[in-house]
Amino acid sequence: MLSLPSLLQEAHAAYEPILPAWILLLPLIGAAVNGIGAFNWRENKAIPSIVGPAAVIGAFVIVVANFFAMSAAAPHDPTIVSLWTWMAAGDLRVGVDLQFDQLSMLMMLVVTGVSSIIHVYSVGYMREDPGYSRYFAYLNLFVFFMLVLVLGANFAITFVGWEGVGLCSYLLIGFWYENRDFASAGKKAFIVNRIGDFGFLVAMFLVFVHFGTLSFESVFAAAPATLAYGGAVVTAITLFLFLGCTGKSAQIPLYVWLPDAMAGPTPVSALIHAATMVTAGVYLVARSSVLFAMAPVSQAVVAAVGAGTALLAATIATQQYDIKKVLAYSTVSQLGYMFVAVGIGAYTAGIFHLMTHAFFKALLFLGSGAVIHAMHHAYHEVHSHEDPNDMRNQGGLKRFMPITFATMWIGTLAISGIFPLAGFFSKDEIIWYTGAYGYGILWGIALVAALLTAGYMTRLMVMTFHGENRTGSKAQPHLQEVPAVMWIPLVLLAILSVIGGWVNIPDALPGLPAVHALHDWLHPVFEPARGILEAHGVHAAHTSPIGGGEAMWAGISTVAAAIVILLTFRALIRRTWKPAAESAEPTGLAGVLYNKWYVDELYDRTIVLPLLALWRGCWRLVDAGLIDGSINGLAAGTRAVGWIGSLFQTGRVATYMFYFVTGVLVILVTFLL
Amino acid sequence: MNLDIESASLILSAFLFAVGTAGVLVRRNAIIVFMCVELMLNAVNLSLIVFSRSLGLEAQVLVFFVMAVAAAEAAVGLAIIIAIFRHFEGVDVDRFNILRW
Numbered sequence: 001m002l003s004l005p006s007l008l009q010e011a012h013a014a015y016e017p018i019l020p021a022w023i024l025l026l027p028l029i030g031a032a033v034n035g036i037g038a039f040n041w042r043e044n045k046a047i048p049s050i051v052g053p054a055a056v057i058g059a060f061v062i063v064v065a066n067f068f069a070m071s072a073a074a075p076h077d078p079t080i081v082s083l084w085t086w087m088a089a090g091d092l093r094v095g096v097d098l099q100f101d102q103l104s105m106l107m108m109l110v111v112t113g114v115s116s117i118i119h120v121y122s123v124g125y126m127r128e129d130p131g132y133s134r135y136f137a138y139l140n141l142f143v144f145f146m147l148v149l150v151l152g153a154n155f156a157i158t159f160v161g162w163e164g165v166g167l168c169s170y171l172l173i174g175f176w177y178e179n180r181d182f183a184s185a186g187k188k189a190f191i192v193n194r195i196g197d198f199g200f201l202v203a204m205f206l207v208f209v210h211f212g213t214l215s216f217e218s219v220f221a222a223a224p225a226t227l228a229y230g231g232a233v234v235t236a237i238t239l240f241l242f243l244g245c246t247g248k249s250a251q252i253p254l255y256v257w258l259p260d261a262m263a264g265p266t267p268v269s270a271l272i273h274a275a276t277m278v279t280a281g282v283y284l285v286a287r288s289s290v291l292f293a294m295a296p297v298s299q300a301v302v303a304a305v306g307a308g309t310a311l312l313a314a315t316i317a318t319q320q321y322d323i324k325k326v327l328a329y330s331t332v333s334q335l336g337y338m339f340v341a342v343g344i345g346a347y348t349a350g351i352f353h354l355m356t357h358a359f360f361k362a363l364l365f366l367g368s369g370a371v372i373h374a375m376h377h378a379y380h381e382v383h384s385h386e387d388p389n390d391m392r393n394q395g396g397l398k399r400f401m402p403i404t405f406a407t408m409w410i411g412t413l414a415i416s417g418i419f420p421l422a423g424f425f426s427k428d429e430i431i432w433y434t435g436a437y438g439y440g441i442l443w444g445i446a447l448v449a450a451l452l453t454a455g456y457m458t459r460l461m462v463m464t465f466h467g468e469n470r471t472g473s474k475a476q477p478h479l480q481e482v483p484a485v486m487w488i489p490l491v492l493l494a495i496l497s498v499i500g501g502w503v504n505i506p507d508a509l510p511g512l513p514a515v516h517a518l519h520d521w522l523h524p525v526f527e528p529a530r531g532i533l534e535a536h537g538v539h540a541a542h543t544s545p546i547g548g549g550e551a552m553w554a555g556i557s558t559v560a561a562a563i564v565i566l567l568t569f570r571a572l573i574r575r576t577w578k579p580a581a582e583s584a585e586p587t588g589l590a591g592v593l594y595n596k597w598y599v600d601e602l603y604d605r606t607i608v609l610p611l612l613a614l615w616r617g618c619w620r621l622v623d624a625g626l627i628d629g630s631i632n633g634l635a636a637g638t639r640a641v642g643w644i645g646s647l648f649q650t651g652r653v654a655t656y657m658f659y660f661v662t663g664v665l666v667i668l669v670t671f672l673l
Numbered sequence: 674m675n676l677d678i679e680s681a682s683l684i685l686s687a688f689l690f691a692v693g694t695a696g697v698l699v700r701r702n703a704i705i706v707f708m709c710v711e712l713m714l715n716a717v718n719l720s721l722i723v724f725s726r727s728l729g730l731e732a733q734v735l736v737f738f739v740m741a742v743a744a745a746e747a748a749v750g751l752a753i754i755i756a757i758f759r760h761f762e763g764v765d766v767d768r769f770n771i772l773r774w
Contacts, residue, residue, distance in 0.1 A: 653766050
């Protein structure tokens with residue numbers, strides 16, 4: 001191994017990525033070893049327990065070394081590492097190129113860092129599972145593809161990663177494939193994502209048609225000169241790209257798969273469906289910031305869809321009873337915030353929220369996993385078949401699980417935007433810029449959704465940890481705190497959720513040192529897009545749409561969130577819930593929200609069922625009628641001809657003799673005449 | 674009518690051949706059918722003899738070949754007829770049509 005200081009010395013001149021291929025190879029090797037293990041030493045839990053986390057932690061260490069090297073060199077342009085040429089045909093040349101710049105570096109840090117923590121947690125969570133080795137194979141493979149996604153230096157390589165994480169997501173949602181519902185949830189995720197992937201593909205084709213290349217660097221360099229600002233082409237490209245993002249990042253109209261994806265193991269929900277994969281869409285918009293900056297229509301669409309999703313998902317989250325469903329809708333809602341940010345042009349704010357959200361949402365999911373783990377264990381001990389995920393069966397768990405309780409409250413305060421936790425800085429930056437860039441309605445929606453966030457998260461905490469325990473008198477004595485391998489990751493993420501926001505503290509806040517670490521770090525990446533926006537007169541105002549500066553509104557929103565938390569807490573702490581088995585279905589507005597605005601049913605009626613009817617018609621008419629009919633007709637005709645021919649074969653010598661003589665006579669007559 | 678020996682012999686040969694053919698077609702007894710086949714072969718032999726008068730002795734050599742083949746065929750054919758007789762207890766050719774699909 002090379003020593004780190006000497007590498008740093010060299011890096012000063014120009015940034016050279018350290019062991020770039022190994023960042024990808026380590027998780028891939030881990031996936032291969034665990035994949036072999038899933039077949040050959042299924043009972044052995046020691047090898048996956050070591051190889052799985054070690055592969056990702058190893059990648060994390062290399063990424064951190066690269067991070068120091070990059071921050072020492074502070075390169076202005078991205079460094080491209082070309083591994084080999086993947087496709088060369090005509091004008092098209094697609095190389096397996098890795099792009100090392102500040103954005104991909106930040107994404108790598110988040111992906112490998114959070115993945116490392118979650119891999120360690122999984123060792124405890126999945127310990128009893130028969131598919132232990134298979135689980136780590138999938139999880140390692142996911143990390144590999146996620147790194148391919150963020151490291152790709154052209155649309156094609158990013159698309160490979162994009163599809164790869166979709167595959168791993170499918171495999172892990174349907175991890176317990178013996179359960180039919182879980183397997184269907186995996187299929188749903190895959191199929192809904194296909195719709196988005198179609199958009200990504202079309203965007204990629206359009207880029208190639210107009211630029212003749214797929215490389216990010218050349219496309220973004222050529223874009224301002226090649227395409228007209230606000231023209232149809234750039235609008236089409238960005239809207240199709242955004243269609244891909246709505247699929248992968250669970251935005252309206254394609255968000256429906258993410259809540260169902262909670263069928264997978266909880267660490268998977270934390271890693272793939274909260275912290276990393278679902279943020280790929282935000283990353284893609286940020287990566288293509290130059291194109292989006294040139295298309296004001298697309299920007300407005302992205303921001304509006306983001307804000308709409310943030311509000312819709314937040315309303316649904318207020319009436320869910322499955323602890324993971326609440327967090328799933330919360331994730332959809334927070335992703336909406338990120339899209340608002342990258343839509344309006346506040347790219348750094350979007351990536352900032354992506355980072356802090358990865359910390360506190362992973363924390364909340366792992367905390368819910370700890371709760372489910374404890375609940376499952378307790379029910380398992382007394383052979384009960386109650387639902388361990390249902391918050392109506394929980395309650396009062398703070399006595400049994402103090403560490404989980406404390407860390408989850410930190411996550412809740414962070415996501416609610418309470419000062420000085422991570423979510424305060426990132427979310428308020430998004431809300432502030434939404435107002436400052438003049439998107440008045442979206443600004444209002446974002447504020448309302450932020451208050452709803454505080455509300456539903458407090459409801460989750462109260463139902464899970466406060467009040468009377470509803471687990472049942474028999475199972476209750478078996479409730480206990482999770483082992484250290486699971487709570488240490490919680491504590492690590494809680495620390496990150498507290499301090500994660502301090503990398504970016506706005507000037508406007510009084511009494512705090514202004515920190516621009518993240519803005520400065522990402523400056524080279526977003527500089528071209530910023531230039532385009534400013535050249536076309538897009539500026540951030542210094543007051544919100546209804547007056548007041550940044551500090552005032554940050555104060556108002558954090559105080560309002562705190563008030564919502566207190567009111568929700570006071571209102572719900574005295575309420576009593578019946579265990580899930582004894583509860584009636586919610587009715588009225590609560591029922592509508594509990595049933596998720598009936599969006600699934602709407603899609604079923606308007607899209608799924610008509611398509612099914614159409615395909616059934618095709619099957620009956622085209623397949624069974626036309627294709628089968630012609631083939632069967634041909635076969636029947638052949639048989640009929642054969643049957644007629646077989647009539648001549650009587651098996652009697654006299655008949656054959658008759659034919660023979662007739663034949664001879666015919667020949668003779670022909671010759672003689 | 675004034676026929677030379679060749680024409681008369683060829684007409685006789687054709688007559689015999691026709692008789693043999695008719696016998697094969699209309700008779701049911703396998704032995705009779707078999708004898709009719711022999712009759713056809715010998716009708717051909719007769720015509721070969723006639724042709725040897727104008728075309729040379731090679732035709733007579735061919736007659737010996739035909740007789741040799743006919744003798745061999747008689748041995749095999751009779752053996753088959755005996756086998757059929759044992760199986761079907763009769764030699765009526767219309768009664769066995771097993772040689773078909």
